[in-house]
Amino acid sequence: MPIEITQKESTGVERRLAVSVPADEVRDAEEQAARGYATKVRLPGFRPGKAPPAMVRKKFADAIRQQAVEKLVREAYEEAIGREQLKLVGQPHIHDLKFEQGQPLTFELHLEVRPEVKLARTQGFRVQRPARPVTQDQLTEQLDAMREQRATWTPLEGHPGPGDLVTVVLATPDDTGALKEDKERRLVLGGGQAIPGIEELIMETVPGQTVERPVKWPDDFPDETQRGSTKLVRVTLRDVKRRALPALDDAFAREVGDFDSKDALVTAVREDLTRNAEHESDADVRRRLLDDIAGANAFDLPPSWVQRLIEAYASAYQIPEADRQRFANEFRPVAESQVRRELIIDTLAERESLGATEAEVDERITEMAARRHAPVAEVYSSLQKADRLREIERSVTEEKVFKWLLERNTVEQL
Secondary structure, three states, X not given: OOOEEEEOOOEOOEXXXXXXXXXXXXXXXXXXXXXXXXXXXXXXXXXXXXXXXXXXXXXXXXXXXXXXXXXXXXXXXXXXXXXXXXXXXXXXXXXXXXXXXXXXXEEXXXXXXXXXXXXXXXXXXXXXXXXXXXXXXXXXHHHHHHHHHOOEEEEEXXXXXXXXXXXXXXEEEOOOOOEEEOOOEEEEOOOOOOOHHHHHHHHOOOOOOEEEEEEEOOXXXXXXXXXXXXXXXXXXXXXXXXXXXXXXXHHHHHXXXXXXOHHXXXXXXXXXXXXXXXXXXXXXXXXXXXXXXXXXXXXXXXXXXXXXXXXXXXHHOOOOHHHHHHHHHHHHHHHHHHHHHHHHHHHHHHXXXXXXXXXXXXXXXXXXXXXXXXXXXXXXXXXXXXXXXXXXXXXXHHHHHHXXXXXXXXXXXX
């Protein structure tokens, strides 16, 4: 398409292109759209497709113009991107569209392109690898977590306390001020399932007893209209159960896995914690090295990538809509650092030919199948269905990039 493209003022990774489509191209597009309408529309007194073109154009003028505009804009956009050889990273936006009879069609394209990441310096850095020895407290915490997974609940006749499971019926004032009972609830005290004042009232009660007294709502209660208010609350405690943890002994070790004794279980847990600590230290080294490279090689970031990452984390953390802007402002530096690291990895993988090969991905899947004691084809099929093959490919690529970097930089063990 013989369109005119004019580069306008651009900043960072953002580009603005002024596009003009000649008037004769606009006229041809309208005529083509009109012919298409003439073959399919039905007008009174005419057989389908036999209505005079002039009558069709008059009756469906707006629809014909809209179809012509959409076609012209799409083709002009594709022509502009190809001619300018732009690598887009986000959806383009069209602004200031002008489409007048007998005149060229003009509009502005606002684009976001992939930044040019040169990475002039990637070696000679010195980073520290933090030591993460496994402590006795960490070991105890992990073993206790395993015991809690197999805990049992036993009835309790006395006053409940933090960590106890209670069945209660609560009554709070309705709009008229009268106490209205809610449905029966099961709560773990101390778990934040009820406001502190109500939990305190529950802990003053024994099974089968009903008590009531004024309770003050906390100053940070989600409903602003109820913050700091005091209301009469009635609590009926149905029952109390206290969690009993199994003993950490040989029998427990045999129950949780293929362990002959408690000592074997403890050893396995310590080794697992040590491996995790090693992985965390490796991740720290990678982050610090990439941050040092980023500090020595300035480049622009695509705002849309940063925004998408912020939105993904906001959804993952289930941030309420009212708090999204505050979260975005606070999380933006973290998102920018992550996008910057990913761009460095992508650039090195492309520049140094470090991308994962098909054979390397297959080898990784074979290793996964061996660990799972499952057929390779079955593991591959499950990864494909879960859309995780790209994740495997990315993991292999990152490992190759970091291997390349670690060969050219110094890591000091703390």
